[in-house]
Amino acid sequence: MKIIVAGTGYVGLVQAAVCSEYGHQVYAYDIDEKKIAAYSSGEAEQIEHYVNEPGLSHLIKEMLGKYLFFTSELPPIVEGVDVIFLCLPTPPHPDGSSNLTFYDAAVEQFAQLLADRKDKRRVVLVNKSTVPIGTARHLESILKDYQVENVGVASNPEFLAEGTAISQARKPDRVVVGCDRDEDFKILRRVYSQFVNHVRIKYIETTPETAEAIKYVANTMLLTYISFWNGVGARLGEKIPNVKIEDLRRGVTADDRISTWGSYVSNGAGGSCFGKDIRSLIYQLRRVDVNTKMLESSYEVNEFQKEYLIERAVHEAGFRFNNKTVALLGLAFKKQTNDMRDASSIRVVESLLGKGVSCIKAYDPLANEEAQKVFNANQNILFEKIKYFDSAQEAIQGSDALFISTDWEEFRGLSGTIERTVQPPYLIIDGRRMIPDYEDLTAAGYTYMAVGSPVLKPGKK
Ligand SMILES: NC(=O)c1ccc[n+]([C@@H]2O[C@H](COP(=O)([O-])OP(=O)(O)OC[C@H]3O[C@@H](n4cnc5c(N)ncnc54)[C@H](O)[C@@H]3O)[C@@H](O)[C@H]2O)c1
Structure with a gap:
């Protein structure tokens, strides 16, 4: 198949690389010429500057020039194309609705080029972006306006999770394809032939609207489950004496019907999708007069959780942030990525600055550079209080407190670093429950406060 992937962010780049691995001729197109130049170089460092996913740069290097081509010029590649994947940004408007600008x-540009092409073979335009239910119909009407011949539309939502995107794209739980016509289902089956009759992967064919809805319901369900644990489980562990959050989690999730994924309490879920998608679904449901209280609560609990630990540090641990230096460990929204979009660390930083800290000493194994871009974009002198370091130890050195915001595995060994680097009185705020041997820390005179359990003052267990 000749495939164009439009938009080479997280979703498009992974889609392009993995489709090329299965022997399709893939043309990855983006309007961002710098990105295209970086990807075309095949150099890991340049690729990872934009998308840092385990295994991705290696795969691109292998496929480059053989099955995978990058371009910022659309007209030369449209002739003879079978499938066009749209992997474009769909950011939220302030009211939560999706901005489809x-x-x-992109669709209008494709429509014009497809209307003018010489080869009138069947071509399918496929939405991989998360788009409001009904967008495939909207796409169809644009193509009609341009009188494009022999064209179909499909919805094929993306479910990848950053950090494990390549392994998931090679072995997804499911592939969802929504089309109106058999000939379009057939074309998508050829694209995904490795999954169609797979014993474990569910290959689901449905209407475009159902496919679009599956994506929203799945993401909303995941965030709601996370919010349940953060809003109910964590509070039980914090407020009711002798309720142990780890035992609670293990006891509840011993039931096969209840997932362990999402049951680990935290300082909120970030990333570019959860918040955006639940707000968009709320907007879409309100328009058809559906009560959205439950979804609003899921969203609110998650937002509340991002700043809650700082408030607890003040009210429960009695810590005064004013003029203090705080080490912030972990900036990316989760481990194994440099993605800062909607990361909980952003809210932690804003909250710390609001409380008058003198310095934030930040460290992330991958996201320091990305974080600087995000914070510098504020053009506010306050954000100059953030300094970036190359190790947890350097960040902790000379600080009065530390906050763990991302679940990087290396933070599990922090207690030794803390004991060697800073002396009590010292407050440890663990937003990810990353320090298993916290009792040794409190025994040594440190104060430890984690999501899901009461503040442990020095000497307390
Ligand atoms: N990131 C994820 O984990 C994830 C997972 C599932 C679904 N999604 C959804 O997929 C979509 C894309 O997400 P993303 O994270 O890849 O976004 P992204 O912002 O990382 O990438 C989008 C890319 O599209 C390019 N672009 C913008 N306009 C263009 C145009 N007219 N023509 C060609 N390229 C253009 C941008 O330059 C950018 O490189 C969104 O709807 C998102 O909600 C994302």
Whole structure:
């Protein structure tokens, strides 16, 4: 198949690389020429500057020039194309609805080029972006306006989780394809032939609207489950004496019907999708007069959780942040990525600055550079209080407290680093429950406060 992947962010780049691995001729197209130059170089460092996913740069290097090509010129690649995947940004408007500006601009450009092509073979435009239910119909109407011949539309939502995107794209739980016509289902089956009759992977064919809805319901369900543990489980462990959050979690999730994924309490879930998608679904449901209270609560609990630990540090641990130096460990929204979009660390930083800290000493194994871009974009002198370091130890050195915001595995060994680097009185705020031997720390005179358990003052267990 000749495939164009439009938009080479997290979703598009992974889709392009993995489709090329299965022997399709893939043309990855983006309007961002710098990105295209970086990907075309095949150099890991340049690729990872934009998308840092385990295994991705290696795969791109292998496929480059053989099955995978990068371009920022659309007209030369449209002739003879079978499938066009749209992997474009769909950011939220302030009211939560999806902003389809990028999407519409790209679709109109494709519509014009497809209307003018010489080869009138069947071509399918496929939404991989998360788009409001009904967007495939909208896409169809644009193509009609441009009188494009022999064209179909499909919805094929993406479910990848950053950090494990390549392994998931090679072995997804499911592939969801929504089309109206058999001939379009057939074309998508050829693209995904490795999954169609797979014993474990569910290959689901349905209507475009159902496919679009599956993506929203899945993401909303995941965030709601996370919010349940953060809003109910964590509170029980914090407020009711002798309720042990780890035992609670293990006891509850021993039931096969209840997932362990999402049951680990935290300082909120970030990333570019959860918040955006639940707000968009709320907006879509309100328009058809559906009560959205439950979804609003899921969203609110998650937002509350991002700043809650700082408030607890003040009210429960009696810590005054004013003029203090705080080490912030972990900036990316989760481990194994440098993605800062909607990361909980952003809210932690804002909250610490609001409380008058003199310095934030930040460290992330991958996201320091990305974080600087995000914080510098504020053009506010306050953000100059953030300094970036190359190790946890350097960040902790000379600080009065530390906050763990991302679940990087290396933070599990922090207690030794803390004991060697800073002396009590010292407050440890663990937003990810990363320190298993916290009792040794409190025995040594440190104060330890984690999501899901009461503040442990020095000497307390
Ligand atoms: N990131 C994820 O983990 C994830 C997972 C599932 C679904 N999604 C959804 O997939 C979509 C894309 O997400 P992403 O994270 O890859 O976004 P992204 O912002 O990382 O990438 C989008 C890319 O599209 C390019 N672009 C913008 N306008 C263009 C145009 N007219 N023509 C060609 N390229 C254009 C941008 O330059 C950028 O490189 C969103 O709807 C998102 O909700 C994302």
